[in-house]
Amino acid sequence: MTQRFPTFVRGLGVIAANCIPLVGVTAWGWDLWLLLVVYTAEAAFSVLIAATKALFAEQGSPGRPGQHEPLHELREKRGSFQLYSNLPPIYPRNIPFALTVLGVWFGFIGPISLVYLVTLGPAIQVSVGLAVSIAALLFSQIEEFVVEYIGTGEYRDVSAQELIRTPAQLTLVLLFVGLLTLGGSRAGRITLLTGLVIGKTLSSVYRFYVEHFGGSLLDVNIDLSDDLPRSEPPPEPKMPEEPVEASVVVDKKSVILGSLSAVGFALVSRFTLLTVAALVVALQIGHPVWIGLLSVVLLCIIGARMLSFYLRYGTIEYQRRGEFLVAYDRLLESPQWIATVGPGTDFSVINAIVDRLRDTGRLRITGVDSVDGGSVQFGPLSDLDEAINTLQLPVHQTERPERDPTIIAAAGGLLLFFLAVPAGLFLAPGIDSGTAYASLVVIGPFAVIHAGILLYVALSRI
Known part of the structure; x- marks a missing residue:
């Protein structure tokens, strides 16, 4: 009981923060629009907290078949880096999930909510009570992040894929309140407002209980999404004990040039196509602010894709350790994949455009147990034949198709x-x-x- 007392106190803090809007409804004359402002601010901040949490999550994320997160090539990145000694390490493989929740909310839900408040709602008068209510809800999330998630090491037991689902609850509350505001005649009913605040408080308390005390109070297990797993053991492979016998590094210029293909795929995504279409319209109208803003967004998309592609392939050193071939990331100081050089591993030449232009080379290695799908890329290397001899790989055919x-x-x-x-x-x-x-x-x-x-x-x- 003494071990749970601090958690119990924090639970009371969650209740108190969620009940401040009740004071606003009963004593300060709040209506549905002010509740919508409070819950919009809380939902937006919960998204930022969830994205930050996702970066530190240690468990692996299995993903969803057929789905590609932003910068999805980083999903295959292994290892971590530490920005500050008092914080846990950040895993690059979690960045795509953090960008997913940020993109969905701040690229779609957030702007719609803001336009809805500005165009359809009445003028919002900022008051001390409104500021205190928002600050209390935000502080409760910061406290949970610092004390529970970081302080007690919860990040070791969760995956990024699990964490990005957390803001969904507040988003549903936000949607429900927004729909109710369409019936303007009901905006002042104190019974309705009180019920909304109490319902929101109970849902927050219930989530807090499940997360910190374990188990559900209900016997019914309802999953509105799917039954696919949302967590798996950390995917970092274990480095072989054998010493490094030989090593080669990738050709960085070929990696950078090869990132243009990743940029090309980014340009056919829905968000990028909408950005390009909006930029074309802005050019036609001749609006300099929108032209500059959309140009910056497009350049950020291109730069992010090039950087993520380089981080995926450009920092690799290939090492021969006994019977193993290891792709070692010198930046993160972690192995990316480990292949056994033997009968069960196949090597084949990749006919990459960049290699034809720069006279470099790369291989496709299949039968690798340390990665999903069992297939990895070896290279690009400035001299593929020399690398094969240096690492003593069983490859005898390195020619590509003839020029036609x-x-x-x-x-x-x-x-x-x-x-x-x-x-x-x-x-x-x-x-x-x-x-x-x-x-x-x-x-x-x-x-x-x-x-x-x-x-x-x-x-x-x-």
Whole structure:
């Protein structure tokens, strides 16, 4: 009982923070709009806390089939780094999950909530009571993060995938309150407001009980999402005991050039396409603020993809340790994957465009037990044959397909045809610029996809 007393006191703090809006309803004359402001601020801050928690989560996240998080290549990154001695290490493999929850809320839910409050709601008068209520709810989350999550080491037992689900509860409350505000005639009913605050308080207390005392008070187990696992053991492989016999490093310039393919895939994502479309509209209107803002967003997307790709492949040193081939990350000082050099491991040459342009090389290694799917990339290396000899790998064929001018000419001709269609929109005399920009937004994504395929075919046989 004495061990649970501090947690019990913190539970009382959660109740007190959630009950301050009740004082606002009964004594300060709050309506639904003020409750919506309070719960919007709490939901936004819970998203920031959940994203921060996710960075420190030690357990692995299995992910969801068919889903790709932002910067998803970092999902395969192993190891961690420490920013401050009093904080636990940060795992790069958790960054995609943190960006997921931030992107969903601040890229979609948050702006909609803000526009809803500004355009449909009455003028909000900032008062001491409103500030105290918001501050109390935010402080309770900070206290839980510092004392419970970091202080007691809860980060060791959770995964990032579990943590990003936490803000969903507050988002549902926010949606429910927002829908009620549409019925303006009910905004002043004290019974309704009191019921909302009490219901929100009970849900917060129930979540606190389940998280800190274990077990559910209800016998019914309801899962509205799916029954797939949300946590797995940490995926960091164990370094072999054998000493380093030989090592080679990747060609960093080829890695940076290869990141352009990751940028290309980023440009066909829904968020990036919307950003590009908005930028085209801003250029047509000639609004300098929106042009600058959207340009910065687009540059940040491109820069983030290039940086994540480089962190995935550009800091690797390949080591031969006895019968093992180890991909060792020199930045994080951690092995990324470990392959046994033997009959169960297959090596094949990858015909990468970057390697054809820079005369570098890389291999595909299959049958690797330390990674999901059992397939990893070896390289790019400035001299693939020399690396194979240095590491004594059982690879005897390193040639790529021969240069084919016929395929290059055919793909290049079709590429010019696809590019000529949008160019003709601006050169045709009977089409104004507004129509040209609008048509470009509609047909642009299809032209980019086909042009990208043709460009890949041409460059792969150059």
